[in-house]
Amino acid sequence: MKRPVLWILLLAAATTMAASAETINAAGATFPAPIYQKWFEEFHKMHPDIQINYQSIGSGGGIRQLTEGTVDFGASDMPMTDEQLSKVTRYKVLHFPTVLGGVVPVYNVSGVTTDLKFSGDSLAGIFLGNIKKWNDAALKKDNPGVNLPNEDITVVHRSDGSGTSFVWTDYLSKVSPEWKGKVGANTSVNWPAGLGGKGNEGVSGLVKQTPNSIGYVELIFAVQNKMGYGLVKNMAGTFVKADVNTVTEAAAGAAKGEFPADFRVSITNSPGKNAYPVSTFTWLLIPAKIDDATKKKSIKDFLQWMMTTGQQDAAGLSYAPLPKPVVAKEQKQVASIQ
Amino acid sequence: MSTAAVAAPPQPQARKLLKLWQDGDQVAHLVTMVFAASVFLVTILLVYELWIHSAGSRAKFGFGFLWGRVWDPNAETFGALPFIYGTVLTSFLALIISVPLGVGAAIFLSELAPPRVSNACTFLVELLAAVPSVIYGLLAIFTLVPLLRQYGEPFLKKTLGFLPWFQGPAYGVGYLAAGLILAVMTFPFIISISREALLAVPREQREAALALGATKWESTWQVVVPFARLGIIGSIFLALARALGETMAVTMVIGNDTGIHTSLLAPGYTIAAIIANEFTEATGDVYLSSLVELGLVLFALTMILNGSAQLLIIATTRRGSKQD
Numbered sequence: 001m002k003r004p005v006l007w008i009l010l011l012a013a014a015t016t017m018a019a020s021a022e023t024i025n026a027a028g029a030t031f032p033a034p035i036y037q038k039w040f041e042e043f044h045k046m047h048p049d050i051q052i053n054y055q056s057i058g059s060g061g062g063i064r065q066l067t068e069g070t071v072d073f074g075a076s077d078m079p080m081t082d083e084q085l086s087k088v089t090r091y092k093v094l095h096f097p098t099v100l101g102g103v104v105p106v107y108n109v110s111g112v113t114t115d116l117k118f119s120g121d122s123l124a125g126i127f128l129g130n131i132k133k134w135n136d137a138a139l140k141k142d143n144p145g146v147n148l149p150n151e152d153i154t155v156v157h158r159s160d161g162s163g164t165s166f167v168w169t170d171y172l173s174k175v176s177p178e179w180k181g182k183v184g185a186n187t188s189v190n191w192p193a194g195l196g197g198k199g200n201e202g203v204s205g206l207v208k209q210t211p212n213s214i215g216y217v218e219l220i221f222a223v224q225n226k227m228g229y230g231l232v233k234n235m236a237g238t239f240v241k242a243d244v245n246t247v248t249e250a251a252a253g254a255a256k257g258e259f260p261a262d263f264r265v266s267i268t269n270s271p272g273k274n275a276y277p278v279s280t281f282t283w284l285l286i287p288a289k290i291d292d293a294t295k296k297k298s299i300k301d302f303l304q305w306m307m308t309t310g311q312q313d314a315a316g317l318s319y320a321p322l323p324k325p326v327v328a329k330e331q332k333q334v335a336s337i338q
Numbered sequence: 339m340s341t342a343a344v345a346a347p348p349q350p351q352a353r354k355l356l357k358l359w360q361d362g363d364q365v366a367h368l369v370t371m372v373f374a375a376s377v378f379l380v381t382i383l384l385v386y387e388l389w390i391h392s393a394g395s396r397a398k399f400g401f402g403f404l405w406g407r408v409w410d411p412n413a414e415t416f417g418a419l420p421f422i423y424g425t426v427l428t429s430f431l432a433l434i435i436s437v438p439l440g441v442g443a444a445i446f447l448s449e450l451a452p453p454r455v456s457n458a459c460t461f462l463v464e465l466l467a468a469v470p471s472v473i474y475g476l477l478a479i480f481t482l483v484p485l486l487r488q489y490g491e492p493f494l495k496k497t498l499g500f501l502p503w504f505q506g507p508a509y510g511v512g513y514l515a516a517g518l519i520l521a522v523m524t525f526p527f528i529i530s531i532s533r534e535a536l537l538a539v540p541r542e543q544r545e546a547a548l549a550l551g552a553t554k555w556e557s558t559w560q561v562v563v564p565f566a567r568l569g570i571i572g573s574i575f576l577a578l579a580r581a582l583g584e585t586m587a588v589t590m591v592i593g594n595d596t597g598i599h600t601s602l603l604a605p606g607y608t609i610a611a612i613i614a615n616e617f618t619e620a621t622g623d624v625y626l627s628s629l630v631e632l633g634l635v636l637f638a639l640t641m642i643l644n645g646s647a648q649l650l651i652i653a654t655t656r657r658g659s660k661q662d
Contacts, residue, residue, distance in 0.1 A: 064621075
């Protein structure tokens with residue numbers, strides 16, 4: 001009869017000990033959540049006294065919680081706007097790119113088995129509802145030799161607000177003035193055409209089920225589910241298939257140009273011969289001033305580790321690693337955290 | 339110390355209080371009253387929170403929010419009409435299907451079926467009522483939607499295509515799919531509660547009707563069902579409440595389009611679905627408070643519909659009692 005009491009005491013002791021380790025709370029984007037979980041777990045193994053909890057509640061939620069000061073740092077799939085930054089009065093917020101992702105067009109066209117090629121203009125045309133048929137002249141021109149059917153196109157987009165939609169609409173805004181004027185870029189927009197599916201799985205499910213449909217999903221989702229996806233024409237005029245290398249190339253291409261010191265940069269439609277045009281960074285949002293000395297050291301250590309050793313985990317999970325020049329710039333920013 | 343307190347004879351008044359306290363009536367009264375009050379407290383708190391957090395949107399759009407037709411997060415223009423329309427339309431569709439089905443099944447199970455069949459069916463019905471909505475959503479996506487797209491909707495277009503409600507491309511997802519899945523989700527409630535209400539009708543009522551020469555069906559339809567009317571209506575409004583607020587399954591099959599369409603085959607949106615879809619990533623202040631105001635609208639919609647239900651019950655009961 002004494003045993004259970006003993007166990008309870010032991011359990012209580014264990015939990016208090018666990019609680020005595022430094023806990024850092026973070027919240028934000030869902031897209032990089034798998035790699036963040038892996039990173040935080042590995043980091044915890046190396047530093048058993050530091051536990052980073054990450055809640056993947058969405059970029060918007062991450063920004064809100066950081067603004068209210070209820071988490072130690074946030075994470076987002078899109079850079080914070082000037083308006084959002086101005087609302088954070090507690091501290092200045094620094095953006096740290098962690099990995100890159102791509103968004104790819106997926107489709108289900110009867111009789112087509114090859115990878116289709118899309119130019120920015122034709123993607124914008126399809127999503128605006130201007131290109132209505134698969135055998136439209138614009139699509140035929142980019143896909144010579146492919147037997148495109150005379151069928152109506154059903155557009156599928158994300159119904160939930162997401163960084164994926166942001167990247168997609170940001171790209172369409174850059175390549176199509178009409179899209180920019182009518183719709184614009186955001187996590188949710190007023191879609192001119194089509195059906196909405198919830199999450200990557202919702203979109204891919206609708207595309208698989210609906211004949212002659214087109215949608216867009218994250219690259220890692222397409223890779224993990226072994227889905228075929230289309231090529232997109234980049235700024236240099238080549239049709240590029242998204243993969244870990246071409247997405248990293250997009251960041252490298254952008255880093256050569258005018259790269260803002262605060263890392264708030266969109267790398268869609270990036271220059272660079274092999275750059276995949278619908279690519280994006282995902283960011284950690286770190287306060288520039290951290291009062292708690294232990295937390296400050298832990299977060300800085302983590303950032304250093306994440307940018308160097310941690311990057312090796314990226315490709316295994318189909319995230320594209322950061323290009324070297326970007327890492328060099330970020331390391332300077334880590335040093336500036338006070 | 340305590341011995342001294344016990345030894346001193348208590349005042350008559352105090353003794354009376356002590357007695358009451360010991361009987362437990364007062365205690366039970368107080369405790370249960372506090373529990374009951376918590377219902378009011380939660381409701382008031384809910385409305386208060388929704389009201390406060392929707393301030394930004396109410397200030398910007400006023401009552402125009404209710405009939406605004408555009409939902410554009412980029413332009414920060416928000417209107418609730420497509421969502422109100424979708425919510426009411428899908429719930430209405432669901433009830434059109436599930437009320438006759440549910441009430442009919444309940445009558446059979448309580449009055450006509452042999453007890454063994456009735457018990458087995460009732461067990462299944464209660465099982466159905468407990469299935470989480472996301473399971474119904476998956477069922478709808480993988481079974482209902484493909485069936486509708488391939489067979490159901492082309493058939494409707496061919497036979498009833500001259501009506502404005504059955505036109506446009508057959509996507510499978512849309513108001514019709516959402517209404518159907520809501521019907522499937524709500525009818526176990528209607529069966530379960532209506533059956534209880536029918537079983538609660540006193541035996542004497544049936545016997546009296548039979549003694550007057552009524553057939554089994556006449557006694558069921560003209561005596562038992564009217565007697566259980568309140569319970570049946572109650573079950574319908576519980577089903578309506580579930581249909582109005584259902585989120586997950588509807589989001590998965592309604593197509594999530596912010597337009598207003600006459601055709602039942604077209605994709606639409608409901609209030610609960612857009613809140614679930616967009617709340618996590620809503621960053622602007624007006625955007626967020628518009629979503630909260632949609633919550634307030636849904637609350638008001640539920641109140642109005644339930645209120646009119648109460649009025650309906652009062653009206654029909656009075657007429658009934660006069661006849662009695």
